[in-house]
Every structure is written in C-alpha cells, then in structure tokens.
Amino acid sequence: MGFGFRVGVPGLSVRVSTRGVRTSVGPRMARVSVGGGRTTLSSGMGPLYASTALGGGRRRTNTSRTTRSGSRTRTTGPSGAQLERVRRQAERAQQEAERDAAIAHLRELRQQMTSVHLQSFSPVHPPVVPGPPQLGLPWALAEAKAFHLAGLGVFARAERAEAKLRAEHDAPGYLAAEQARLYGVHGELNAEAQQWWQALVANDEATVCETVNYAFSDNPAAGCAVGVDGSVMSVVMRQHDIDSLPDQTPGVTSSGRPTLKTLTKRDRVLWWLTAMGSNVVATLKEGFAVAPGVTAIDLAVITRMPDTQRLGFAAYGRWTRQAIESVPWRQPEDALRFLDIGQDVACAVGTTASGSLASTIKPLDTSRLPGLQSLLDHAQDDAASVDATLAGLDGDLLANDPSTHDAPAPDHYRIHTFAEWRTQTPSAAQPPAMGQPVLAAPTVLTPGQNLTLPDEAWEGLTVAFSFAGADADLTLFLTDAQSRVSSDEDFVFYNQPSAAQGAARLLGKQNDGTHSVERAAIHLAALPEHVQRMTIAINMDVDTGLTCGSLTHAELSMGCATTSWTFQPPADPAIRAMVVAELYRHRSAEHRSVWKLRAVGQGWADGLDGLARAHGVDVG
Structure with missing residues (x-):
C-alpha cells in the first residue's frame, strides 16, 4: 500500500491560523475544539458563541517584582556603594596602567643609556x-x-x-671640451681626496680633529677631539649630570607585584657610572674607527658635580686601540x-672600605x-650664570656639529650648456696647461694583451x-704571486663587498638603460704587500x-684620472665564470715596482665554485 490520507470523523472541522491548526468535533451547540492552542468547549447560538477553557491553560510569566498586596513595584538601579566600588576599581586600574607604563x-x-657601547x-x-x-x-x-635652432x-627651411x-x-668640439673639463675636475677631486686621506693617516691634527668631530x-x-x-688623540666628553636621572626605579613588592620604588643614592651612582662608561667606550670605539693612524686616546669626562653644582672632571685616562678592540663588548655591564x-x-666614583661602590661623586684633582x-679654568662656572656657562661649554663641545652649518653640496660635475661653451670657445681652444688631465680615447685591449699602468692608477682605479x-656578478680575488688567496677575506663578492680595509671594494650594480653596470674601486697603493695579484672576474x-x-x-672598462681601457670578453657558451682581466705587480727594467694590466677572457x-677553488677559496 502506498501513502494514504483519510478524514473519517463526522462533523470534523479544521481551522488554520498563525497560531496553529485546530480541529472541532461535535454539533455547533456543543463543540469540542482540539488543536495547536488549547482544548475548549464551545456553546452558543447563531454566528456568535462564547468559549470556556477546560483547563491546562498557558502559564504567563511576569518579570516585574510585586509586593505582598499584589501591586507592581518599580525596577531599582545600582546603589551608591556599588557605584563607589566601581569608581575605585577604575581608578586602581588606571593607576596600575600608569605604573606599568612608567616601569x-x-x-x-x-x-638605552647603558648600551651605547654595544654599537x-x-x-x-x-x-x-x-x-x-x-x-x-x-x-x-x-x-x-x-641652441642653433x-x-x-x-x-x-633654409635657415634651419x-x-x-x-x-x-x-x-664634436663641444663634446671634447666638456669631457676634458669634467675629467680635469675628476682629477682635482681625486687629488684632494688622496691628500685628505694621506693627512688623516699621517695624523695631521686639523684633519683628524675635523673628521673625528x-x-x-x-x-x-x-x-670633541x-x-x-x-x-695620541685628546678628547673631551660632556657626560649628563647625575641630577638628570629619574628619582624612581622599577621594583617588586613583598608579594612579587611590580612597583616603583625610590632610587637610592648608590643605585643612582651605579646607573650614572654605567652610562658614563658606556659613552666613554662608544667614544673610544668611534674615535679609533674614524682615525686610522691613532693608536691611543687620552679622554677626559666633564660633568656638573651634584654637591657644588660646579663643573668638574668625573674621569680621565688613556686607552689604546688594542685594549678597546680586544674586549668583546656584549652586555651593558661590560661598560x-x-x-x-x-x-x-x-x-x-670610588669604593668604600668594604669594597662597595660609593654613593657620592667627588671631583677629580687636576x-x-x-x-x-x-x-x-676656562670653563669655570660663574655663580651668577651657572646655566649660561654650562650651556656655553656644551656649545663649544658641539661647535663642530655639521648639522648646524651644512650647506648644499656643490655639483662638481655640472655640465656647461652649449651657450656657456660658445662664450668660452676662444679660451677653450687654447692648449691645456702643463699637467692638466687631458681626455684620451680608451685603449681597446685584446685577449692576452698587457700594459703598464700609469702612476695615477695607483691612487685610484675604477672598474x-x-x-x-x-645577469652576472663581478668578483675580485686578492692573491699572492701564484694566484692563491691568503684567506677567504681576500675574496670580494656580493656577500663580502670589501677587502684589505676598503682598498678593493664593490660599489654595487645599477641599471643603465638597457644595460646593467656593476662597478668597483681599487686603491693599489693601499693594498698590503702580500697581495701580488688581483683577479677581476665575473660569474x-x-x-x-x-x-x-x-x-x-x-664590456669591462677600467680607468684612472687621465687614462682608460676597455676589453670585450668572448661570449663563451661553455663556461659560467670567467677571469676577465688581471692586475699584477711587476719589476720594470729600471728596477721600479709597477702594476700591470692583462686582458684574459678565460x-x-x-x-x-670552480673559480673560487682555483684561487684557493674554501667553498665548503
């Protein structure tokens, strides 16, 4: 049998509403209704009738509170005590947040104050x-x-x-004149740069002090120096006054909760002393880094003494380069x-008889x-203008701050317009003065060709x-006479772009129109004696x-102030790395040490990996 639906009750009526479905059984005079609502007994005459529930009606709920007499009461809000408790909780939370932020x-x-020396x-x-x-x-x-049009x-048309x-x-004349002038400017700048470097290395006082400051x-x-x-270089350093330190320090309560406690005198002195040591070490490290010819630094620290509010020396001494560079500075406490x-x-700051750190600062006797x-004596405080004197001393120590008087850098390579060249044509047509760099067409090298570099190349060679x-990368190998590096530090590549304290370094890769160009700078005169050859390679x-x-x-282009060379290596599909050229020391017929250049292309x-192994580099 399939699905069947049958209504077999006589007198059954069905009423459907939004409250459900109801069925009624019986004559209209007395009808029982059963359905989704409640069971009722209906009686009445005509179209109107009254309905009485037989029981089991729905239970109604009331959320309002009533009194014993049955009357409904009004809903009440939080009490004053509750509001006060919430206010105190909010204040306590705000205080804890401010305390945590202060900590x-x-x-x-x-x-920050005690980690300067970690730089x-x-x-x-x-x-x-x-x-x-x-x-x-x-x-x-x-x-x-x-210009002419x-x-x-x-x-x-005729005039055009x-x-x-x-x-x-x-x-052509305009081009030649501008090239000669620009190369002349380059020669002058290069000479000035080399003169500055030689003065710095030779510890010329004015050059060293200006550079260090x-x-x-x-x-x-x-x-300042x-x-x-x-x-030996002398340096004066101005340390922050101990009175500038905060009055509080982080701590914990007996129950282990974070809190702020008053900074004791001994803790204040320890903080200040560590900060001073951090600044002293950082000053020494930077001074030695900037002045390569300096082997020791005499440093004196000046500050305002807390008891007298007068300037005095807080520390002085001599520190050697070897002493500073031999310490592994890792923690703030190392200061x-x-x-x-x-x-x-x-x-x-001295120590007590028990060996503890003193809680006072006493000026040193100088x-x-x-x-x-x-x-x-020159910076002695005047009782009537203590602040002005100290400010004046700070101003003297910061007198060499370049940010206060920096001027826009001049454009040494500004190209003269055609109109400017036209006005200078008579003088430009004169032969160059003796010793003035003159632009020459680059010398084109062939594989295996070698030549002796001019003396100008010793002071600056561009590659x-x-x-x-x-894509390809430029690499340099600083080797001995057998083309072997003495250590992996003599291998210059993209992950190690400098060697021999900057005498050979990569300057980066740039896009030049449809071409890519990677440049390097070589200072032959600064290479150590064990470097007998330099291999210029690509991979x-x-x-x-x-x-x-x-x-x-x-194309490989190399040049110095007055001369340049070019070499086009072969496009060999069988190799992935190539030695493009070599620089090597040579003893001339006059028994003079010279550098020579050879084009290779192999x-x-x-x-x-093969290129590095062939030059003695450990590639793992």
Missing part, C-alpha cells in the same frame, strides 16, 4: 671619487641643435638647414670595564695636569662591467643556469 619607560631609558662603528676607508658622467656625440649634437620658425650644419660642426656630532654625550700629539683596561685611569686644569642579456647567476654565452654587449664550466 617600561624607566627600563627602556636605562637600557659597531665601521672603519673609515680611502675615499673613492666617482667618475664624471659619460657624454656622447648624440647628446652634444642635440644640445648644439637646440632656437628662434627659427618651422617654415624657415644651415643651423643644423653649424650644430654638426660644433658638436664630524663623526661625534650625533653622539648622545657631546664631545681637541688635539693630536703623534699618534664598567673601561676602569680596568685603561692606563692612569681616575674616576670620581692641579697636576696642566692641560685639564687649563680647560677646567665597470656592463652587460645585457642575462653567472647560478639560479638561472645560463652561461657566459647568454651575455650580450659585455673561465670555468662549473661557475663560481
């Missing part, structure tokens, strides 16, 4: 003057045409044709080691040190490898799987 701030402040300072390198912009005949012709109408002829005639200008403790005696590794060190005493078609990007045959328009199929 975090104090911890960060102390960490690293890169040593200064010989300056490399960038070469002048490369100009071409199309550029010169465009400049000349713009100015003011001529579009329909002045004549102007173009004049432009074609003038462009420029580096000190952004230090948290103001200071005031003199150089042989290889206090400045007291132990120096020579003739004196400090205004009466037997004429130089320090003279400096202190540029330009290419297209695929393909290992991730691409491409070979040197994928390179197009590859390589290795296994790429950079």
Whole structure:
C-alpha cells in the first residue's frame, strides 16, 4: 500500500491560523475544539458563541517584582556603594596602567643609556671619487641643435638647414671640451681626496680633529677631539649630570607585584657610572674607527658635580686601540670595564672600605695636569650664570656639529650648456696647461694583451662591467704571486663587498638603460704587500643556469684620472665564470715596482665554485 490520507470523523472541522491548526468535533451547540492552542468547549447560538477553557491553560510569566498586596513595584538601579566600588576599581586600574607604563619607560631609558657601547662603528676607508658622467656625440649634437635652432620658425627651411650644419660642426668640439673639463675636475677631486686621506693617516691634527668631530656630532654625550700629539688623540666628553636621572626605579613588592620604588643614592651612582662608561667606550670605539693612524686616546669626562653644582672632571685616562678592540663588548655591564683596561685611569666614583661602590661623586684633582686644569679654568662656572656657562661649554663641545652649518653640496660635475661653451670657445681652444688631465680615447685591449699602468692608477682605479642579456656578478680575488688567496677575506663578492680595509671594494650594480653596470674601486697603493695579484672576474647567476654565452654587449672598462681601457670578453657558451682581466705587480727594467694590466677572457664550466677553488677559496 502506498501513502494514504483519510478524514473519517463526522462533523470534523479544521481551522488554520498563525497560531496553529485546530480541529472541532461535535454539533455547533456543543463543540469540542482540539488543536495547536488549547482544548475548549464551545456553546452558543447563531454566528456568535462564547468559549470556556477546560483547563491546562498557558502559564504567563511576569518579570516585574510585586509586593505582598499584589501591586507592581518599580525596577531599582545600582546603589551608591556599588557605584563607589566601581569608581575605585577604575581608578586602581588606571593607576596600575600608569605604573606599568612608567616601569617600561624607566627600563627602556636605562637600557638605552647603558648600551651605547654595544654599537659597531665601521672603519673609515680611502675615499673613492666617482667618475664624471659619460657624454656622447648624440647628446652634444642635440644640445648644439637646440641652441642653433632656437628662434627659427618651422617654415624657415633654409635657415634651419644651415643651423643644423653649424650644430654638426660644433658638436664634436663641444663634446671634447666638456669631457676634458669634467675629467680635469675628476682629477682635482681625486687629488684632494688622496691628500685628505694621506693627512688623516699621517695624523695631521686639523684633519683628524675635523673628521673625528664630524663623526661625534650625533653622539648622545657631546664631545670633541681637541688635539693630536703623534699618534695620541685628546678628547673631551660632556657626560649628563647625575641630577638628570629619574628619582624612581622599577621594583617588586613583598608579594612579587611590580612597583616603583625610590632610587637610592648608590643605585643612582651605579646607573650614572654605567652610562658614563658606556659613552666613554662608544667614544673610544668611534674615535679609533674614524682615525686610522691613532693608536691611543687620552679622554677626559666633564660633568656638573651634584654637591657644588660646579663643573668638574668625573674621569680621565688613556686607552689604546688594542685594549678597546680586544674586549668583546656584549652586555651593558661590560661598560664598567673601561676602569680596568685603561692606563692612569681616575674616576670620581670610588669604593668604600668594604669594597662597595660609593654613593657620592667627588671631583677629580687636576692641579697636576696642566692641560685639564687649563680647560677646567676656562670653563669655570660663574655663580651668577651657572646655566649660561654650562650651556656655553656644551656649545663649544658641539661647535663642530655639521648639522648646524651644512650647506648644499656643490655639483662638481655640472655640465656647461652649449651657450656657456660658445662664450668660452676662444679660451677653450687654447692648449691645456702643463699637467692638466687631458681626455684620451680608451685603449681597446685584446685577449692576452698587457700594459703598464700609469702612476695615477695607483691612487685610484675604477672598474665597470656592463652587460645585457642575462645577469652576472663581478668578483675580485686578492692573491699572492701564484694566484692563491691568503684567506677567504681576500675574496670580494656580493656577500663580502670589501677587502684589505676598503682598498678593493664593490660599489654595487645599477641599471643603465638597457644595460646593467656593476662597478668597483681599487686603491693599489693601499693594498698590503702580500697581495701580488688581483683577479677581476665575473660569474653567472647560478639560479638561472645560463652561461657566459647568454651575455650580450659585455664590456669591462677600467680607468684612472687621465687614462682608460676597455676589453670585450668572448661570449663563451661553455663556461659560467670567467677571469676577465688581471692586475699584477711587476719589476720594470729600471728596477721600479709597477702594476700591470692583462686582458684574459678565460673561465670555468662549473661557475663560481670552480673559480673560487682555483684561487684557493674554501667553498665548503
């Protein structure tokens, strides 16, 4: 049997509403209704009838409170005590938040003040003057045409044709004059840079003090170099006053909860002493990094004494480069080691008989040190203007801050317009003065060709490898006479872009139109004696799987102030790394030491790994 639906009750009626479905059984005079609502008994006459429930009606709920008499009461709000309790809780939460913020701030402040010495300072390198912009005949012709065609109408065909002829005639002369002038500027800048470097290395007092003070200008403790005696530099440092420290420090209650407690005198002195040591060590580290010829630094620390509110010396001593560089500075507490590794060190904070740190600062007696005493007498406080005197001292120590008098750097390579060249043509046509650098066309090298570099190349040699078609990296190997490096530090590549204290370094890769150019700078005169050769090589990007045959328009350009050379290596599809050129020391017929350049253009199929192994680098 399938699904069936049957209504078999006589007198059954069905009523459907939103409250459910109801069924009624019985005559209209007395009808029982059963359904989704409640069971009722109906009786009545005509279309109207009354209905009485038989029981089991719904229970109604009432959320309002009633009194015993049955009357409904009004809902009540929180009491005054409850509101006061909530207010106190909010105040306590606000106080705890402010306390936690103050604790975090104090911890960060102390960490910053006592961790200055953990910074690293890169040593200064010989300056490399960038070469002048490369100009071409199309550029010169465009400049000349713009000048000669100015003011001529579009329909002045004869005049425009004549102007173009004049432009074609003038462009080569304009180009040659600008190139010669720019290379002359480059030679002057290079000579100035080398002169500055030699003065710095030779510990010329004015050069060293100016360079060091420029580096000190952004230090948290103001200071400056005031003199150089042989290889010893004198530095004065201004330490923050101990009264500038906060009055509170983070602590914990007996129950282990964080709190703020009053900073005791001994804790205040320890904080201040550690901060002073951190600034002293950082000043020494940066001074040695910036002044390569300095072997020791005499440093004196001046501050305002808390008892007298007068200026006095808080510490002085001599620290050698070896002592500073031999300590592994890792923790803030290491800053206090400045007291132990120096020579003739004196400090205004002493120790008690039990060996504990003293809670007072006593100015050092400098009466037997004429130089320090003279400096202190010159900066002596005036009771009527203590703040002004201290401000004046701070101003003296910061007098070399370059940010206060920096001027826009001049554009040494500003290209003269064609109109300017026209006004200078008579003088420009004169032969160059004796010794003035003159632009010469680059010498094109062939594989295996070698030549002797001029003396100018010793002071600054630029290298540029330009290419297209695929990506390649420039690498340098500083080797002995057998083309083997003495250590992996003599391998210059993208992860180690400098060697021999900056005498050989990569300058980065740039896009130049459709080509890529990676440059390097070499200071032959600064290379150590064990470096007898320098290999200039390229290697393909290992991730691409491409070979040197994928390179197009590859060219190595090298030059100094007055001469340049170019070499186009072969596009060999069988290799992934190539020695493009070599520089090597040579003894001339006059028994004079010279550097020579040789074009090579040979390589290795296994790429950079094979190239590095062939030069003695441990590739793992």
